Amino acid sequence: MPDNLLHLNSAGQFRILCISDIHAGIGYNEALTAAYLKILLKKTNPDLVLMLGDIAGPGEIHIENTVQLRKMLTSLTAPIESKKIPWASVFGNHDDNFGVSNEEAQKIYGEFPLCLSKAGPEEFRGSGTYTLTVFDRNGTKPVFNIYAFDSHGSHLNPKSGVDFNQVKWYYSVSEKLEKEQNGVLPALAVMHIPLTEMGEASLSPEENGLTGEFGEEVSCNSLNNGLFRACLERGDIKYFCFGHDHFNNFTLNYKGISLSFDGYLSAHACHNVRQLGGRLYELSENLDGTVSVRHKFVPVLLRK
Numbered sequence: 051m052p053d054n055l056l057h058l059n060s061a062g063q064f065r066i067l068c069i070s071d072i073h074a075g076i077g078y079n080e081a082l083t084a085a086y087l088k089i090l091l092k093k094t095n096p097d098l099v100l101m102l103g104d105i106a107g108p109g110e111i112h113i114e115n116t117v118q119l120r121k122m123l124t125s126l127t128a129p130i131e132s133k134k135i136p137w138a139s140v141f142g143n144h145d146d147n148f149g150v151s152n153e154e155a156q157k158i159y160g161e162f163p164l165c166l167s168k169a170g171p172e173e174f175r176g177s178g179t180y181t182l183t184v185f186d187r188n189g190t191k192p193v194f195n196i197y198a199f200d201s202h203g204s205h206l207n208p209k210s211g212v213d214f215n216q217v218k219w220y221y222s223v224s225e226k227l228e229k230e231q232n233g234v235l236p237a238l239a240v241m242h243i244p245l246t247e248m249g250e251a252s253l254s255p256e257e258n259g260l261t262g263e264f265g266e267e268v269s270c271n272s273l274n275n276g277l278f279r280a281c282l283e284r285g286d287i288k289y290f291c292f293g294h295d296h297f298n299n300f301t302l303n304y305k306g307i308s309l310s311f312d313g314y315l316s317a318h319a320c321h322n323v324r325q326l327g328g329r330l331y332e333l334s335e336n337l338d339g340t341v342s343v344r345h346k347f348v349p350v351l352l353r354k
Contacts, residue, residue, distance in 0.1 A: 055136060055166075056097065056098055056136065056166075056182060056183065056184045056185065057184065057185040057186060057187060057188075057189040058184070058185070058186055058187040058193065058333065058335055058341075059097070059187065060187060062187055062334060062335030063332065063333060063334050063335070064097050064098070064184055064194070064332075064333040064341075065094060065095060065096045065097050065098070065330060065331070065332050065333070066096060066097070066098045066099075066100060066196075066238065066330070066331040066333070067090065067091070067094045067096035067098070067099045067100070067328050067329075067330050067331075067348075068100045068102055068240060068291045068293075068312040068328055068329045068330075068331070069087075069090065069099065069100070069101055069102070069312060069313075069315045069328040070101060070102035070103050070104060070105075070142065070242065070293025070294070070312050070313075070314060070315065070328075071102075071103070071104045071142070071293050071294070071296055071313075071314035071315060071316055071319065071320075072101070072104065072105050072107075072126065072314075072315050072316050073104055073105075073106070073107035073108065073109075073111065073144065073316045073318070073319040074105060074106060074107060074111070074113075074122050074126055074316075075106055075107040075111040075112040075113045075118070075122060076111065076112070076113070076114075076118050076121075076122070077110070077111050078107065078111045078122075078317065078318060079317040079318060080125045080126075082317040083126065083315070083316075083317045084125070084126075084128065084129055086315055086317065086326070086350045087126075087129045087130070087315065088129050089350050089351075090315070090327065090328050090348060090350055091129060091130070091133065091135075093348050094328070094330045094348055096135060096330070097135065097136075098135065098136050098137065098138070098166075098182075098184075099130050099135055099136075099137040099138075100137070100138055100139065100140075100196075100198075100240050100291075101137065101138070101139040101140075102139070102140055102142070102240050102241065102242055102291065102292065102293035102312060103139070103140050103141050103142025103143070103144075103145065103201070103241075103242030103243075103293045103294070104142030104143065104144045104145060104242065104293060104294070105123075105126070105139065105141075105142070105145055106119070106122070106144060106145045106146075106147070106148075106150075107144060107316075107319065108144035108147050109319075111318065112144075112147060112148045113145075113148055113150055114148045114149050114150070115149065115150060116150060116154060116155075116157075116158055119150055119155055119158050120158050120161070123158065123159065123162065127162060127165075130164070131162065131163070131164055134164065135164065136164045136165075136166050137162075137164055137165055137166065138165065138166040138167045138182060138198065139159060139165070139167050139178070140167075140178045140198050140199065140200060140201070140240060140241055140242055141155070141176065141177065141178050141200055141242065142201075142242035142243075142293060142294065143201075143203050143210070143242065143243065143294070151177075152176055152177040152178065152200070153169070153176075153177045155177075156169045156177045156178060166182055167180070167198070168180035168198075170200070171219065173215070174200070174213070174215060174216060174219070175200075175202065175213060176200035176202050177200060178198060178199075178200040179198065179199050179200050179216055179219065180198050181195060181196060181197055181198070181223060181227070182195070182196040182198070183195050183196070183227075184196070184333065184341075186335070186339065187335070191339070192227075192230075192231045192235060193235060193333070193335070193339070193340065193341045194235055194236055194237065194238070194333055194341055194343075195227060195235050195236075195237040195238075195286065196237065196238050196239075196240065197220060197223075197237055197238070197239040197240070197287060198239075198240050198241070199212050199216060199220075199239065199240070199241040199277075200212075200216070200241070201241040201242045201243040201271075202243075210243055210271055210272070211243060211245075211246075211271035211272075211273065211275050212241065212245075212271075212275045212277050213275070214275060214276065216275075216277075217275055217276050217277045217280050220277065220280060220281075220284075221280050221283075221284060224284040224286050224287075225284075227286075228286075234284070234285055234286045235286060236286065236288050236289075236340075236341065236343060237286045237287045237288065237289070238287070238288075238289040238290075238291065238331060238343075239281070239287045239289070239290050239291075240290070240291050240292075241290075241292060242292065242293045242294050243269070243270065243271060243292065243294050244268055244269065244270040244271070244292040244294060244295065244309075244311075245270060245271060245275075245277060245278055245290065245292075245309070246270050246271050246272075246273070246274040246275075246278075247270075247274075247278045247304055247305075247309065248268050248270050248290075248292065248304075248309045249267075249268040249270035250304075251302050251304035251309060252264065252267075252268045252300075252302065255302065258302040258303055258304050259302055259303050260300050260301070260302040261300060261301055261302070262298075262299050262300030262301055262310075262311075262347055263297070263298060263299045263300055263313075263324050263325055263347075264298060264300045265297030265298055265322070265324070265325060266295055266296075266297040266298060268295060268298065269294055269295050278307070281307060282305060282306075282307070287307065288306075288307055288308060288343070289307070289308045289310070289331065289343065289345065290307065290308065290309045290310065291310050291311070291312055291329055291331075292309075292310070292311055292312070293311070293312055293314070294311075295311055296313075296314040296316075296319065296320035296322070296325060297320065297322060297325055298311040298313075298325065299311050299312065299313035299324075299325045299327065299329070299347045301329075301345070301347070308345070310329055310345065310347075311329070311347075312327075312328050312329040312347070313325040313326060313327045313328060313329070313347060313349075314326065315327070315328060315350070323349070323350075323351050324349070326349060326350045326351060327347055327348050327349040327350045328347075328348055329345060329346070329347050329348070330345060330346055330347075330348050331343060331344075331345040332344045332345065
């Protein structure tokens with residue numbers, strides 16, 4: 051695929067839809083899941099869909115081999131692929147629970163013509179640490195970057211979360227992009243398990259301007275990996291979006307960086323209408339050629 055596949059439309063806009071926690075597998079409700087996704091696609095009209103992990107389920111409904119994974123992904127992504135929308139993903143703590151490693155799974159994801167996910171550096175643990183770039187309406191000038199991180203397993207595991215070598219990778223790539231793109235561009239970072247700072251910020255919800263549904267304690271990394279501090283120093287990542295917490299879809303602002311959940315999109319796991327949906331990031335071109343970003347949680351159904 052061309053590097054400039056992602057670009058602002060003729061009106062100078064670009065929409066990114068983040069969804070997660072579908073928990074699909076053999077026996078999942080394909081029809082209802084597809085209906086939920088079609089509703090979100092119609093509401094948001096995205097130019098890119100990012101799936102933030104736990105695409106496969108952890109319990110009775112799950113994936114045991116690559117044949118099952120390919121079949122599930124074909125069904126799941128059909129509403130996206132039929133609209134010719136590029137998509138990408140990161141892995142969560144349940145995607146590899148039943149015998150298909152994330153490294154194996156990434157090869158299956160790569161078979162889909164519109165999937166932009168990348169395995170990432172071979173020396174990294176796991177799979178799925180990479181960058182994407184959004185260009186201007188002419189497809190020539192970069193205007194926005196996306197960082198995807200593998201957050202490695204359950205937040206209850208001390209080895210979960212972004213590794214320090216990924217933090218070093220981010221810092222060096224950020225410096226490289228600044229040189230190549232003639233300046234620091236705003237960026238969105240996505241991963242499954244929330245950063246430690248998301249938990250810290252949620253302890254002072256009013257001070258940090260929390261809005262949205264706060265339905266459970268933040269299930270964040272137990273150890274601070276230093277990524278947030280690196281972002282403060284580099285100044286490019288202004289937005290983080292996480293999955294993992296099914297009963298949270300809130301957003302807040304912590305030290306100048308927006309931290310948000312995308313809710314969940316499962317037809318059978320932790321059913322709660324208030325958090326069922328995805329988070330939409332809307333990029334709009336300014337007169338000087340830079341972009342402004344707004345984002346919001348978009349529910350699938352009317353809230354009760």
